[in-house]
Amino acid sequence: MHVSHLSLHDFRSYDTLELGLEPGVTSLLGRNGQGKTNVVEAVDYLSRLSSHRVSGDQPLVRQGAERAVVRAAVTREGRSATLEVEINPGRSNRARVNRAALPRARDLVGLVRTVVFAPDDLALVKGDPSERRRFADDLQVLLTPRYAGTRADYDRVLKQRSSLLRTARTRGGSAAQGMLATLEVWDERLAALGAEIMVTRAAAVEQLVPLLGKAYEAVARGARRDDAVVTYRPSFEIADLTVVADVEQALLAEVARRRQDEIDRGVTLVGPHRDDLLCTLGELPVKGYASHGEGWSFALALRLASYELLRQPGDDPILVLDDVFAELDATRREQLAELVAGAEQVLVTAAVADDVPEALRGRRLTVADGQVTPDG
Template sequence: MHVAHLSLHDFRSYPTAEVEIGPGVTAFVGRNGQGKTNLVEAIDYLSSLSSHRVSADAPLVRQGASQAIVRAAVIRDERRAVLEIEINPGRSNRARINRSPLPKAKELLGLVRTVVFSPEDLALVKGDPSERRRFLDDLLVQVSPRYAGTRADYDRVLKQRNSLLKTARLARRGGSTSESALSTLTVWDARLAELGAEILRRRIQLVADLTPLVGKAYEAVARGASRDDAGMVYRPSLALTGFETVAAQPPQPPEPLADQILAELERRRPDELDRGLTLVGPHRDDLLLSLGDLPVKGYASHGESWSFALALRLASYDLLRAGGDDPVLILDDVFAELDAGRRAQLADLVADAEQVLITAAVGEDIPEQLRGRRFTVAGGQVTLDD
């Protein structure tokens, strides 16, 4: 699978843009601020319906415009389909396939898959737990697009439950009984446990599948490392019976996990009422990353942290590739962050991908193994080099 053509309208810095791409390696080269990352961000947005750079849609729409349109022709098994997303900040986005409207934008998920390497990846190992939860959830959506609905439902239930907890807390402080809020809370407890159990089950299985791939990838990108050096353990917000070593265990059925979440919600109810906040569930979990016996966060060097971040992305690529078509591989300004040795190692590992899209400020940063079509990006213009 590969993207053959990209068309933009009022996306980021581009009033309009038309770019023919094709399989193999394509590089977009230009100084910072010229719009090269915007091009690959648009393709990634079609894949995930979110940006790897910002959390909201509003920055994706060119200043002064009310909406943005991203359209791409995708080739899979010699069949061509045109995917389109209309980005409407504050309103529902609209999606089309071959100009035919889809009932919901999320039906685009899974039609094109991407794996993005970017400077922001360092937050996966050095940042807050939310970065690692998002990494797992975004990858699960690529593996199974229906997971996006489960995650969205969980977020809605969590928001409603937090609102009820705050109402109950204020009632208690005002001397009221808050019985109405507490009785309603029981209904939301059951739904939170049901959805939370499914998310836990899927995340735990993903970590089990991903761990050996991360070890293999870390050995490939870190000098002198072995595949046993890099480790991952999923840490839930509650003690799960039968999951003492979460990274290696198979998933349990959702029902027992839901029962455990419900029991923990009941146990933590006084604390939750005091704080007006849900303290149990996958929204408070973390993915613990380690090198040997030490956690990566706080102990690994800058080079080791970068190698681990690269290993996470390479493992994601290998996992998706094993499930079917090659994802579109996006290397967004990463070579400037790597020394010559890691550049060459990364290039060797990805050179056989069906499609690799690269952005770089300096063309010389791109390794010889990844020399392909090159576009110069300057002043809002995307020009194919001779």
């Protein structure tokens, strides 16, 4: 899979950009703030309809514009298609394939797949659980695009249920009791959708473990394949995460057990939105115990394992290495470059050309003053 042409309109710093791309390695070089990352962010946005840099869509629209458009010609297994998304902050986004409108923007998800390495990746292992949940969900969306709908439905239920709890706590008395009587309906929806999410996440993590060990051995000097492990960790004790119906019943039981706590605090305390992925090296968690270098190696291994998992059906995802080499020492730069150099398409951003290893020499473009031009 590769993008052969990218068109941007009012996306980030670009009012208009028309950029031809090729299979293999392409490096975008230029000083910070010139728009390098904006280009690769656009490609990644087409993959998941979300950015690896910000949580909302508003920053993606050029200042003064009402909407942004990202369009790409994508070649996959010898066939080409034009994918397009119109980003409308505060309103529904619109998506098209070969100029034909899709019923929902999220139907675009998964038609192009990306794996992004970025400076913030250290947060995968050192940051809050929300970072690891997002990693697991983004990966699962690319593995099974319909998961995006399940996740969106769960978020809506969670929002409605938590709003009901907050309002009930504020009002109190008989009014609160009447509102809480409707909680059972939301409990059932929360458990049904939450169980599907938890089982799906657990299965993806199980697939990731052997690939993670192999990747960590490759990027960490002297490491063994069984050193690095990631484990899905629900927020409550549950013996089996393989059968959706069983997990649903366990969720309902835990919701009932925590009912008074939720009423007192006005927040939903049970569900996959409170789960975590436990990253360990040997017997110890990475967070709080691993060195900076070990943390970086683990984060790189997670991304490499994701790449290997996504390419198992036989179709390479697009690799984006966004200013990542500046964060790595020389040894890890070379190791990462050797591992990804054979991908069908690799997009690299760097402020300094010398930061890019020779194994990723490829085609080089200069980004300056909103213009992207061939190097030299």
